Amino acid sequence: MSRIGNKPVAVLPGVEVEVRGNQVRMKGPKGELAKTFHPDVSIAVDKGQIVVRRRSNSQLHRSLHGLTRAILSNMVQGVSQGFKKDLEIEGVGYRAEMQGKKLLLWLGFSHPVEIIPPAGINILVDRGAKALSIEGADKELVGETAARIRAARPPEPYKGKGIHYVGERIKKKAGKAGKVGAAAAGG
DSSP states (O other): HHHHHHEEEEEEOOOOEEEEEEEEEEEEEEEEEEEEOOOOOEEETTTEEEEEEESSHHHHHHHHHHHHHHHHHHHHHHHHEEEEEEEEEEEOOOOOEETTTTTEEEEESSEEEEOOOTEEEEEEEETTTTTEEEESEEEEEEEHHHHHHHHTTTOOOOTTTTETTTTTOOOOOOOOOOHHHHHHHHH
């Protein structure tokens, strides 16, 4: 039995929820989101709470029940407070710059990497062009945009140069050890 699916989602103050069949539209101070859900899951607004019910107790319906509730919870949080991912850029000469709506990344290539953020995503460049903040109401879109930026130059394991999430641990490898031993042996 889905325990998370049975828990109602509290509608925060300032958030408007509109349910039409399996389509849900939310509006709040941080933006507006709309999503269509599976028809086997029913969604209703009752006394300031969103309640999700499933058609049967099959494995598919149980998994859809919890998934739908989690997505609705993320939508409420997104339109009321928003989501944010922070990235850091490490490396000599590596930097970021906003040019209008476009993000330009200098990452050691012969040309800057251009990334155009999707609608509803805000990118801020901080701390001497070495830190990025991706903000938006849609949790999935914020995470996807952050992953696309990180994929432009993922951190390499020897010096840690590249783009990584704030707080991400990069597993570093030892460099070539044979070079030091050969010089000492006179070879």
